[in-house]
Amino acid sequence: MVIPEGSVAHIGVRLKNPEVTLVVVEGEPTTSRFFKIAPQLSDHNQKVLADIEDVIGFDGSVMRAIGRWVPETHHDKTLKWLTDSQ
Numbered sequence: 001m002v003i004p005e006g007s008v009a010h011i012g013v014r015l016k017n018p019e020v021t022l023v024v025v026e027g028e029p030t031t032s033r034f035f036k037i038a039p040q041l042s043d044h045n046q047k048v049l050a051d052i053e054d055v056i057g058f059d060g061s062v063m064r065a066i067g068r069w070v071p072e073t074h075h076d077k078t079l080k081w082l083t084d085s086q
Contacts, residue, residue, distance in 0.1 A: 039085035055081045 053059040057074030
């Protein structure tokens with residue numbers, strides 16, 4: 001799964017009208033899609049759940065100010081986790 005640089009959709013509109021629940025999604029415009037329900041990734045302190053760390057390839061905070069990307073080595077495992085949760 002390759003995510004092309006600069007393929008963020010609708011970010012200009014969102015920056016002009018910020019929302020407290022803003023989520024920026026980067027992906028392939030022709031094949032990416034939103035899931036109806038997002039599986040739980042973090043706890044109430046916005047720390048990655050221990051049983052998810054190995055799936056997504058990182059741990060610690062997922063606060064939006066920090067920004068996190070799934071390492072390429074974990075793309076397939078993460079995609080399976082996401083699609084199995086639907």
